[in-house]
Amino acid sequence: MRRLLFFLPFAVFGAVAGFGLWALTSGRDPNAFDSPVVGRDLPALALEPLADLPLLQTGEIGGGVQVVNVFASWCVPCVAEHPVLVSIAESGVPVHGIAYQDAPEDTLAFLDEHGNPYASVGRDAGRQVLELGLSGVPETFLVVDGAVAYHAAGPILGAPGDAFLAALDAAR
Amino acid sequence: MIAELGHLALTLALAAALVQSVLPMVGAARGDAALMGSARATAILQAGLSGFAFAALVNAFAVSDFSVVNVYENSHTLKPMIFKIAAAWGSHEGSLLLWVLILALFGAGVAILGAGVPERLRARTLAVQAWIAVGFLTFLLLTSNPFDRLDPAPLEGTDLNPLLQHVGLALHPPLLYLGYVGLSIVFSFAVAALIEGRVDPAWARWVRPWTLAAWVFLTGGIALGSWWAYSELGWGGWWFWDPVENVSFMPWLAATALLHSAIVTEKRDAFKSWTILLAILAFSLSLFGTFIVRSGLLTSVHAFAVDPERGIYILGLLVVAIGGSLALFAVRAPAMEPGGLFRPISREGGLLMNNLVLGTMTGTVLFGTLYPLVLEGITGEQISVGAPYFDATFVPLMLVLAVFMGLGPLLPWKRADLAGALARLRVVAVLVLAVMAVVWWWRTDGPVLGLVAVGVATWLIGASLAEWAGRVKLFADPGAALRRARSLPRAAHGMMLAHVGVGVLILGATASTAWKEEALAFAAPGTSVEVAGYTVTMTDRVRVDGPNWIADRGVLSVSRGGEAIGDLTAERRFYPAANRWTTESGILRRGFSDLYVTVTEAVNEDAAGGARVLRAVYEPWVNLLWIGSAMLVVGGALSLSDRRLRVGAPRRAAPARGAMPAE
Known part of the structure; x- marks a missing residue:
């Protein structure tokens, strides 16, 4: 019995190593986040219009491949990813914007300065975008025939940006 | 090449x-x-x-x-x-x-x-x-x-x-x-x-x-x-x-x-x-x-x-x-035969207690760290184990350990007289009660665990000092205390310093957790927040170009009771080459405590207008953490420099006492 006790550390280590092996080989990604909206229809949000720009109606976004981007003028990564959105819009994919918690005049100044890639824009001064599973700005959604096909949290730059653009190409 | x-x-x-x-x-x-x-x-x-x-x-x-x-x-x-x-x-x-x-x-x-x-x-x-x-x-x-x-x-x-x-x-x-x-x-x-x-x-x-x-x-x-x-x-x-x-x-x-x-x-x-x-x-x-x-x-x-x-x-x-x-x-x-026998109440008993508690603490941390992995492996459920688990398990164990740490060094090897050891700590016990009473009067609203922790830390510091004072006969024969302190092995000073360091660490950890005060405001130049009697005012907001970053810096001034006591800056830095942000907090040291200020971009709804979030935190006694850690390091180094560990002694005595081949 006392001898068995001396095997206890070995046994505990064996169990820990087993879980380690499982974790490494099961292909799980500890940093993966489950977007609550992927695979579902884009929820209908009651957004407010921005000046006289076309208003984004998320509930009636229509068919085809489209991109919805949540941004704010005070968000620096949004500035960084803006050229990517402009190039997506120039490639013929409609890009829509949701200005998140931003004063209208600031948003307009932002679009004046950096260019306006958005086919339609809505303002959200409240928490409606939480229905999109938003965890911060910027976030970008790929919408195919009214349903969310891909959700990129953070700027679509670097590796996450490449993943988003790949998903976009695949959808087209 | x-x-x-x-x-x-x-x-x-x-x-x-x-x-x-x-x-x-x-x-x-x-x-x-x-x-x-x-x-x-x-x-x-x-x-x-x-x-x-x-x-x-x-x-x-x-x-x-x-x-x-x-x-x-x-x-x-x-x-x-x-x-x-x-x-x-x-x-x-x-x-x-x-x-x-x-x-x-x-x-x-x-x-x-x-x-x-x-x-x-x-x-x-x-x-x-x-x-x-x-x-x-x-x-x-x-x-x-x-x-x-x-x-x-x-x-x-x-x-x-x-x-x-x-x-x-x-x-x-x-x-x-x-x-x-x-x-x-x-x-x-x-x-x-x-x-x-x-x-x-x-x-x-x-x-x-x-x-x-x-x-x-x-x-x-x-x-x-x-x-x-x-x-x-x-x-x-x-x-x-x-x-x-x-x-x-x-x-x-x-x-x-x-x-x-x-x-x-x-x-x-x-x-x-x-x-x-x-x-x-x-x-x-x-x-x-x-x-x-x-x-x-x-x-x-x-x-x-x-x-x-x-x-x-x-x-x-x-x-x-x-x-x-x-x-x-x-x-x-x-096959390794256990050596010398001892009574439960003895130095060995104290060190056994130390080992049991430290072992349990290690197991607790290991369990908390691996539990999410194990649970996901068995049920597929994703959870994270955070501070509440560790606060509930680790902290009480730490306090138990600290109580024994105060007592252990007073116990002689083999067999000890617990009553005698406790009698030597009467003054310390009175001190503990006094400190707890003062803290209770000062912060009646604080968590009970905080009060207990301060008492335990005082006990540890007091008992460690009392043990050391007893060895150099600081009170019994003050005249010769210095000479005795010099002839005491360095390891004894090291142990005292390290044990007091743990007490100081507990004090810092407790105070900065239990009595932290925090204020938050959307700020533009001119905005002030009040925290723990200090007024933090944002005087300016500037853009600063560093060697490989650009910062959005808030310039702040701190005053207390209308009297200016210092300026600091807090900023968010953007590193374009890495496309990453960092937060550079502003820290104003006040004795053992810190006034800790960050200025960050807003993600909250009222942020319209591009105001920054000014967060000021008063961290009481947080610097005791670094002081306590330094005491642990210096105490360890002092023990290491003990000549008993370096020269002469490490020789295996010819027929080593009690040493027998294991097999």
């Missing part, structure tokens, strides 16, 4: 390690002095070659040689020189090279300094050390070569993670590794003793200085990491129970237990198998930490680049090293 030489040096170091793995073992088994002696030469050679390889990598970073992939990925010409050099160990490959270097340095240390260790034990220890080195050198050369070239060479690097551009973090990995990897030599000693089948007081005396040295570095490394998190992450906390923090903390807990149980083995020839187990566990937990950090097994703020192939390799290494040593332990340890 220099990079290729570095690569060559690593390959040669592997060759030296391979020789060192085999010849001394054969020599020790056959009693061949020449073969055993070869261990010293190969250990020193291996350290020299690893040192050369490391210098070659540092050189590549210093001159920004972007034809080396590792430099290209982790450096930038605009980076200040100190961070260029620190970037050498900022990446997975570079830090692994540092790991290998330190492993070899500790081996060389035993080769050069371990003159008192019997040739056979030394040869076996160095051979075991070389086994570990072979594992890591092949890992480095096969999966993570830091000297890989890039052709054509880019003109500019892609920067280091800006969070890591901090002095605390430049020094944190080397110190932490000295601790982590320093425990390897203790592990090697333990495995060598198991192979030899013999553990006696002399063995414990040889091992203890190495444990202590590793422990001192580990303590310093953890404290620096905590300080870095406090000043750089901008969350205003100093410990987050993050998996990566936990895996550095577990070896520390095990090493602390080992330090104490080795005393019992050394003085009383008891706790032998337990000491060996702790020696194995301390390094195993270091290896395990490396595995967790490098494999990306758990989510963490500090993860390195993740590569499953590397994870599998390290897991294999773990299975061989930890599994092998624990199996050897299971087979050999039961």
Whole structure:
């Protein structure tokens, strides 16, 4: 019995190593986040219009491949990813914007300065975008025939940006 | 060219390690002095070659040689020189090279300094050390070569993670590794003793200085990491129970237990198998930490680049090293006869208590760290174990430990008089009650645990000082106290300092957690917030261009009762090359407490208008954490410098008292 006790550390280590092996080989990604909206229809949000720009109606976004981007003028990564959105819009994919918690005049100044890639824009001064599973700005959604096909949290730059653009190409 | 030489040096170091793995073992088994002696030469050679390889990598970073992939990925010409050099160990490959270097340095240390260790034990220890080195050198050369070239060479690097551009973090990995990897030599000693089948007081005396040295570095490394998190992450906390923090903390807990149980083995020839187990566990937990950090097994703020192939390799290494040593332990340890008998109430009893509680604490942290993984493996459910779990389990254990820590040093070996020891602490008990009463009067609203913790910390500090005062007869014979203090072994001063340091740490941790005050406001120039009697006013907001960053800086002034007491700045920095943000908090020191201010962009709804979020936190006594850590380090170093640990004593007495072959 006392001898068995001396095997206890070995046994505990064996169990820990087993879980380690499982974790490494099961292909799980500890940093993966489950977007609550992927695979579902884009929820209908009651957004407010921005000046006289076309208003984004998320509930009636229509068919085809489209991109919805949540941004704010005070968000620096949004500035960084803006050229990517402009190039997506120039490639013929409609890009829509949701200005998140931003004063209208600031948003307009932002679009004046950096260019306006958005086919339609809505303002959200409240928490409606939480229905999109938003965890911060910027976030970008790929919408195919009214349903969310891909959700990129953070700027679509670097590796996450490449993943988003790949998903976009695949959808087209 | 220099990079290729570095690569060559690593390959040669592997060759030296391979020789060192085999010849001394054969020599020790056959009693061949020449073969055993070869261990010293190969250990020193291996350290020299690893040192050369490391210098070659540092050189590549210093001159920004972007034809080396590792430099290209982790450096930038605009980076200040100190961070260029620190970037050498900022990446997975570079830090692994540092790991290998330190492993070899500790081996060389035993080769050069371990003159008192019997040739056979030394040869076996160095051979075991070389086994570990072979594992890591092949890992480095096969999966993570830091000297890989890039052709054509880019003109500019892609920067280091800006969070890591901090002095605390430049020094944190080397110190932490000295601790982590320093425990390897203790592990090697333990495995060598198991192979030899013999553990006696002399063995414990040889091992203890190495444990202590590793422990001192580990303590310093953890404290620096905590300080870095406090000043750089901008969350205003100093410990987050993050998996990566936990895996550095577990070896520390095990090493602390080992330090104490080795005393019992050394003085009383008891706790032998337990000491060996702790020696194995301390390094195993270091290896395990490396595995967790490098494999990306758990989510963490500090993860390195993740590569499953590397994870599998390290897991294999773990299975061989930890599994092998624990199996050897299971087979050999039961034969080690327990030594000197003792009563429950005695120094041995106190140290047993220390070991039990520290062991439970290690288990608690291990369980909390791995539980999410285990649960996901069994049920598929994703959860995270955070501070509440650790607050509820770890903190009470820590307090129990502190109560025993105050009492333990007063108990003599074998059999102690508890009533007598407690009587000596009457004054301390009164002091504890007085301090608790004052704290209760001052902060009636605070958590009860905070009040208890302050009482326990006072008890520990008071009892440690009382024990020390008793030894130098500070009150009984003040005239001769100074002379007595001088003749007292340095280890006694070291113990007192370290134990008081733990008390000071508890005070800092308690106060900064329980009585923290926080104020938050959307701020533009002119806005003020009030916290703990201080008024923090944002006077200006400016854009600052640094060498490789752009900052949005809030200029702040602090006043108290209408009187200005200081200015500080807090900013968000953007590093364009790395496309990353960092928070630079502003810290105004007020005695032991800090006023901690951050200015960040708003993500909240009322933020319209581009106002910043001004967050001011009053962290009472938070600096006691750094002071307490420094006391632990100095106390450990003082004990290490004790001449009993260095000269003369570490000789195995001819027929060692109570020492018997295990088999």
